[in-house]
Amino acid sequence: MSTLRLKIAAVVAGGLVLAAILGASAGVVTAGPRSTLYPGWNLVGGPLNGNVAPADYLACLPPDSWRAVYLFDNRTKTWTHYVNTNLGYPAYINRSELGGITIIPQVEAGLWILMEQQVDSPRVKDSPSDTCS
Numbered sequence: 001m002s003t004l005r006l007k008i009a010a011v012v013a014g015g016l017v018l019a020a021i022l023g024a025s026a027g028v029v030t031a032g033p034r035s036t037l038y039p040g041w042n043l044v045g046g047p048l049n050g051n052v053a054p055a056d057y058l059a060c061l062p063p064d065s066w067r068a069v070y071l072f073d074n075r076t077k078t079w080t081h082y083v084n085t086n087l088g089y090p091a092y093i094n095r096s097e098l099g100g101i102t103i104i105p106q107v108e109a110g111l112w113i114l115m116e117q118q119v120d121s122p123r124v125k126d127s128p129s130d131t132c133s
Contacts, residue, residue: 037065037119043110046071049127054082054094054101058113060123060132070112071101087116 037044047057054069068083082101083089094100104111123132 037061037113037115037122039115039117042113042115044113044124046104046111047106047124047126049106050129051103051106052125052128054104056128057104057125058082058084060125061119062117065115065117065119067114067116069101069114071104 046052058066058069063086064084066084067087068081071080071082072078073080078099080099080101081094083093085091085094092098096102125132
């Protein structure tokens with residue numbers, strides 16, 4: 001029975017590795033247009049060319065199109081968030097001591113973005129120096 005468990009664990013681990021690789025390379029990962037983001041939850045890849053502040057990472061999306069972004073911090077085993085204050089949320093909600101994201105690390109496996117509206121050909125920043133144009 002333990003051999004079967006090892007095989008199942010290997011298949012699950014392989015699937016997770018594949019999902020991490022695809023999430024980091026096939027999602028909305030590099031600057032420039034990508035596939036559509038839909039209302040609700042969207043899994044996207046993080047920046048590849050440097051750590052990016054969450055406000056910068058999302059700066060190219062229409063201001064009211066997204067509600068929040070969530071990132072799992074593997075070091076502390078906790079979820080962190082960054083909430084769109086343009087939608088009426090107070091700015092203090094994004095403070096790091098309240099679980100706010102201060103920086104989106106380079107090559108993070110993935111982020112969950114809660115979208116309010118559909119955005120065709122969305123653009124996120126792949127590095128701090130990227131522009132929205």
